[in-house]
Amino acid sequence: MTSQQxxxxxxxxxxxxxxxxxxxxxxxKTVSEVVDSIFEDSKKDEPIALVADHLDRSDYRLKMxxxxxxxxxxxxxxxxxxxLNVAWLTKMVQDKAQLREKMTFFWGGHFSTRNLxxxxxxxxxxMLRKNAFGDFKTLVTExxxxxxxxxxxxxxxxxxxxxxxxxxxxxxxLFTIGRGNYTEQDVxxxxxxxxxxxxxxxxxxxxxxxxxxxxxxTFMGKTGNFDGYxxxxxxxxxxxxxxxxxxxxxxxxxNDSLMNDDHVQELAETFYSSGYKIETVLRKLFTSDxxxxxxxxxxxxxxxxxxxxxxQRTFPVSFNNPDRLLTLxxxxxxxxxxxxxxAGWPGGKNWIDSSSLMFRLKLASNILNSGTxxxxxxxxxxEETFSQSQMLREETMTEKKFDTxxxxxxxxxxxxxxEGRKLxxxxxxxxxxxxxxxxxxxxxxxxxxVSARAIALKxxxxxxxxxx
Amino acid sequence: xxxxxxxxxxxxATAGTVLVPYFLKPFESMARGVMGGSSKSLVVIQLSGGxxxxxxxxxxxxxxxxxxxxxxxxxxxxxxxxxDMQGLNPALQxxxxxxxxxxxxxxxxxxxxxxxxxxxxxMDIWQxxxxxxxxLSTGWIGRYLDSDCETCRFPYxxxxxxxxxxxxxxxxxKKAIAVKNIQQLVANTKDPFFxxxxxxxxxxxxxxxxxxxxxxxxxxxxxxxIFEKSKSFKTNSVYPNDAFSRSLKQVAExxxxxxxxxxxxxxxxxxxxxxxxxxxxDRQLQTYASGVSAFINDLKKNDRLDDxxxxxxxxxxxxxxxxxxxxxxxxxxxxxxxxxGGLKQKGIVNAAPNLSDLEEGDLKHTIDFKxxxxxxxxxxxxxDVSKILSGKKTEMMGFV
Numbered sequence: 096m097t098s099q100q101x102x103x104x105x106x107x108x109x110x111x112x113x114x115x116x117x118x119x120x121x122x123x124k125t126v127s128e129v130v131d132s133i134f135e136d137s138k139k140d141e142p143i144a145l146v147a148d149h150l151d152r153s154d155y156r157l158k159m160x161x162x163x164x165x166x167x168x169x170x171x172x173x174x175x176x177x178x179l180n181v182a183w184l185t186k187m188v189q190d191k192a193q194l195r196e197k198m199t200f201f202w203g204g205h206f207s208t209r210n211l212x213x214x215x216x217x218x219x220x221x222m223l224r225k226n227a228f229g230d231f232k233t234l235v236t237e238x239x240x241x242x243x244x245x246x247x248x249x250x251x252x253x254x255x256x257x258x259x260x261x262x263x264x265x266x267x268x269l270f271t272i273g274r275g276n277y278t279e280q281d282v283x284x285x286x287x288x289x290x291x292x293x294x295x296x297x298x299x300x301x302x303x304x305x306x307x308x309x310x311x312x313t314f315m316g317k318t319g320n321f322d323g324y325x326x327x328x329x330x331x332x333x334x335x336x337x338x339x340x341x342x343x344x345x346x347x348x349x350n351d352s353l354m355n356d357d358h359v360q361e362l363a364e365t366f367y368s369s370g371y372k373i374e375t376v377l378r379k380l381f382t383s384d385x386x387x388x389x390x391x392x393x394x395x396x397x398x399x400x401x402x403x404x405x406x407q408r409t410f411p412v413s414f415n416n417p418d419r420l421l422t423l424x425x426x427x428x429x430x431x432x433x434x435x436x437x438a439g440w441p442g443g444k445n446w447i448d449s450s451s452l453m454f455r456l457k458l459a460s461n462i463l464n465s466g467t468x469x470x471x472x473x474x475x476x477x478e479e480t481f482s483q484s485q486m487l488r489e490e491t492m493t494e495k496k497f498d499t500x501x502x503x504x505x506x507x508x509x510x511x512x513x514e515g516r517k518l519x520x521x522x523x524x525x526x527x528x529x530x531x532x533x534x535x536x537x538x539x540x541x542x543x544x545v546s547a548r549a550i551a552l553k554x555x556x557x558x559x560x561x562x563x
Numbered sequence: 564x565x566x567x568x569x570x571x572x573x574x575x576a577t578a579g580t581v582l583v584p585y586f587l588k589p590f591e592s593m594a595r596g597v598m599g600g601s602s603k604s605l606v607v608i609q610l611s612g613g614x615x616x617x618x619x620x621x622x623x624x625x626x627x628x629x630x631x632x633x634x635x636x637x638x639x640x641x642x643x644x645x646x647d648m649q650g651l652n653p654a655l656q657x658x659x660x661x662x663x664x665x666x667x668x669x670x671x672x673x674x675x676x677x678x679x680x681x682x683x684x685x686m687d688i689w690q691x692x693x694x695x696x697x698x699l700s701t702g703w704i705g706r707y708l709d710s711d712c713e714t715c716r717f718p719y720x721x722x723x724x725x726x727x728x729x730x731x732x733x734x735x736x737k738k739a740i741a742v743k744n745i746q747q748l749v750a751n752t753k754d755p756f757f758x759x760x761x762x763x764x765x766x767x768x769x770x771x772x773x774x775x776x777x778x779x780x781x782x783x784x785x786x787x788x789i790f791e792k793s794k795s796f797k798t799n800s801v802y803p804n805d806a807f808s809r810s811l812k813q814v815a816e817x818x819x820x821x822x823x824x825x826x827x828x829x830x831x832x833x834x835x836x837x838x839x840x841x842x843x844x845d846r847q848l849q850t851y852a853s854g855v856s857a858f859i860n861d862l863k864k865n866d867r868l869d870d871x872x873x874x875x876x877x878x879x880x881x882x883x884x885x886x887x888x889x890x891x892x893x894x895x896x897x898x899x900x901x902x903x904g905g906l907k908q909k910g911i912v913n914a915a916p917n918l919s920d921l922e923e924g925d926l927k928h929t930i931d932f933k934x935x936x937x938x939x940x941x942x943x944x945x946x947d948v949s950k951i952l953s954g955k956k957t958e959m960m961g962f963v
Contacts, residue, residue: 162838162888209683264696352771396771426727435730436687438698444774445700448728449718449782450741452775453751529772535763539756556756558775 099524101126101387107528107563108348108395109133109381110193112405115509118525130381134374137195137228142221145182146175149297150214175213180424180431181417183220187404198227198373200400201347204439206238206270208247209432215298216432219243231340231371235271235327240300245293248437253290254306260286263326265437271330273339277315284312288321337367341376348380350394351443358385393529393562396446399427399455401563406459406555409526411502419497423458427451447561459555465499507547514545522550528563603905603943606814606827607704607731608875610851612835613682615844616880616897617916619655620669624648627918631884635841635891645669649915654848657856658900665909666859666868667902668962672916673935674896674928678879682835682893686878690731692933692952703936703951704826705734710950719785721826722817724810732828739826740785745813749790752783789822796820800861807831808854815858819865825944834877838888851875859902868904872943872963875900876932882924896928899935901962908962934958 096104099122106113106121110133113121121129158164187196202223210216219241226234238244239262245251248262263286267277291307294300312321315329330336341362345354361383362376369375380386397405403423406412414420424430428451434440447455461467513521519540523531531539539557544550554560618635622628623642642650643659649671651658661667677695679685691699701709704721721739723732732739742748751757761783764776796819802808807829814827831854833847855873862868880897896916916926937957940946948957 269698352769352774394771396775428727436684436698438700441700444771445733447775447778448733448738448741449778449785450727450748452778453748453782456757456779457751538763539759553756557760558772558779561775562771 096387096389096392098126099123100392100528100530102129103524103528104387104392105129105133105381106193107405108197110197111187111401112408112563113525114408115525126387127382130378133194133381134378137192139192140195140225140227141186141190141192142224143179143182143186143217145179146213146217148214148218150212152296172211172213176216176432177417177421179213179217179220181420183431184400184404184420187400188407194377195224195227198377199224201344202227202234203431204434204442205343206244207434207437207439208241208243209434210243210246212242215241215243215246218298220432226373228374228377229372231366231373232327232331234373235266235331236324238270239266239289239292239323239327240294242294242298242300245300250289250292251294253286253292255287255290255308256306258283258286258290258308262286263289266326267330269438271327271339272333272336276333276335276339281314284314284321285326287312288314288326289323292323331371334363334367337363337371341366344376344380346442349386350391351396352394353390355385358383393527393559395563396443397561397563398440398442398446399424399429400431402427402455402458402561405563406462410463410551411505412463413500415498415500419499426454427458452558452561455561456556456558459560460552462497462499463501463552463555465497465501467495467497503548506551510547518547519544519550522547523554526551526554527557527559529559531559602823603870603872604818604825604827605939605943606811606829606871606873608851608855608873609729609731609828609830610834610847610875610877611682611686611830611832612877613685613879613881613893614834614847614877614897615836615840615891616877617883617918618840618844618891619652619848620645620671620898620915621650621652622648622915622918623650625915625918627883631918633885634889635885645911649911652845652848654845655852657849657852661856661859661902662910665906666863666904667900667910668906668908669911670899670901670930670935670962671911671913672896672926672929673876673899673932674879674926675931675933676928678895678925678928680879680893680895682878687730689876689878689932690729692936692955694955700730700733701735702729702731702733703940704732704828705730705738706951707734707826707940707944707946708737708739709734710947717785717823718781719789719822719824721828722789722814722824723828724813725828725830729828729830732826739828740782740789742786742789743810745786745790745793748782748786752779752786757783789817792820792822793817798861798865800857800864802857802861803850803853805850805854807850808857811854811858812861815861815865818862818867818871836881837886837890837892840885840890855902863904870905871903872905872939873900873902874935874939880926883918883921883926884924894925895922896926899932903963905963912962930960931957934960938963 102122103113105126155168158168190196199220203220208219222237222241226237248265249259250262253259253262260282264282268274287308291303293303309320311318314321314326317329319325338359342359344362345359362380365379366376403420429440510518510521519536539553544553617628618637621637621642623639624647629636637652641653643653643656644650645662658667675688675695679688679695688695690702692703693699708721718740721732723729723739723741724743725741726743728739728741757779761780764780765773767773768777793816796816798812798816798819802812810829814829817824831847831851834844836844859868862871876899877897880894881891882894885891913929920927933952933955934957937948937952938960940951941948941959942963
């Protein structure tokens, strides 16, 4: 990769793509300067403060029990849910702290939760943002104490008399050490250790001694009167945990289809010896030569969120109707705050099938031309209390316009003074992470493609645009 | 030469100069291997939302049914009786004839251990054929496509009649094709720019870029093939005019046209009946029954019924006792319906659920749905069950 290609590669992986002013200001810097500035820009931590921190649960119960008020309450929850979704997406597009937002997105898929209450979702999201590249042990511990997680993985029901293994199992299988590194007995014993980890009516964590099993447990070969903190400590003492997280970081940030075990091992060593400092392992990743290897360029299929956010960062385009942003997420299969299950979004080639590819190839040009959405998408079988899918569906049937405003004048000005072959090269270079060969350029463009608009619309319709 | 350089130099397939990889060839030019005479296909019908099985196949012979459902139970005199214990909801009247002809079977009490009562989670479990505590990112039909058997080589080997593809239909390396409006899909894929772009595909189909181009080219080819086939047979049977029946009609026409598709997937939503269940469920059941009846009769008329197996499932049944809003909440086991001319066990296959032996108010399942899948994969689709349901203990059943 050339230095400019490296910087482009970096900003797509460590963020949601370059906006034009960022690109102009940074494309001629050295890679290490840009790495530093990316971390510097992300020091800022601004939480989302959209919904009240504590929704009134008694009000919720009251209204849900009443058939007339129930509808109103559900609409309220749906509106909060939508606004929260758009607020997070907007941060990805506009926030200067790009790496912090990218890591929040990463952890949101890793510590995957779905629930009915927007205040819990917001709280979890802000906690992930706060710890996005801090200390992994703090992160895991705070995750284990979030109402969104305690509710989602039934730890409210995990009591001495009837241990519930749901959280304890996923903690090891998906959040820390991975399959093959623990036994069924370890699951049972750690579930006992997490008995009594609950949250109160205000959504605050508390330890309920009365339902906690304070007996002796044997976990991963150690015996003692363990509680949840001890379990997390023991899991993190195992280097396999550093390997498991590093592997996931590698798949997310470096290459989604080819795993290089040596590189993963390097990351794991760094992560483990730093005492699980997330920033340290990320710096190692973004400063390793192999990160910039040609084989890793364009080796990431943009997730639907990355596709939508990236388009909004690179083009001066805005959505008049925020509901359209949710429709797009639903049709393409990635709705923020609603991962498919506790394992998160599988990613990579999983995003692409015949219909999703055709939709995605046409998406960017449709958005930029304020075109129509020609698919209804599948209803997500959400919990009945949330489900407004019927309503959403009817809405999309009748009104399917993207309803966007694209400032082509601004976009043209990015490239003013450039024309001909050079204009195509510059636009392609700004929009794509991979190079288009001369032959490809010749096959795709003709003498009519003279405006920045015509050129950009072709480039965003290429399969190459689906990659970063 | 580094792989990357190779890709760059060979990236543009200018006519005749680059060896065309296998996936760039149109399917039409590839002969399918010896099929062993099998042309059997499977149609999966998904009832989304959790259909109430106890008001679908009614256990009128058990008093507990009437005791626990005082406002929503179907009165004994309205039940379409199948035997002394069970009968159909009157909204399923049009299935009666299929049942009498021996083209319909009922599997009672199908479920899985540690039932999950969340829609999305339980639907995942059914679609991926996972255990309750396991998260899989591929579906059971998708893994059938992956298993590379004689009957599952092409994207159009499995077609979902919808805009987007269900998890059930996604494999690791192969995925089914989702088609609701075939003209629209063909128009999209035939866009001159995409046609031009497809000609610049890299020769390596394995990295991400190659995979995207491969999918694009396969989609163009499959859509064209399905479109041509769909034009070649138009049924003169009458179907009800609703989206569900139109989907089944599309499937029937493809089957009768002799397309080589093995699996079709069709969904009917609207079964999440927490309140005022009776009218809502009856409407959905009637839509379902009249669509299926038209479909089965159409296949019979065209002499294809013996080669088609239809199965119907829902992500869960509902609780045995009704709730305070004359509806039912999320439950566990449920009845599955099978249709076709090749059923070996006709009618009611196994005992009705026992309403006096419940687990916290829910039915205890007696058939694991994975056994139903295993039987279909092995006996109907001639696929290798061990590759598709790996690590699962399954038992073969006798319905086909």
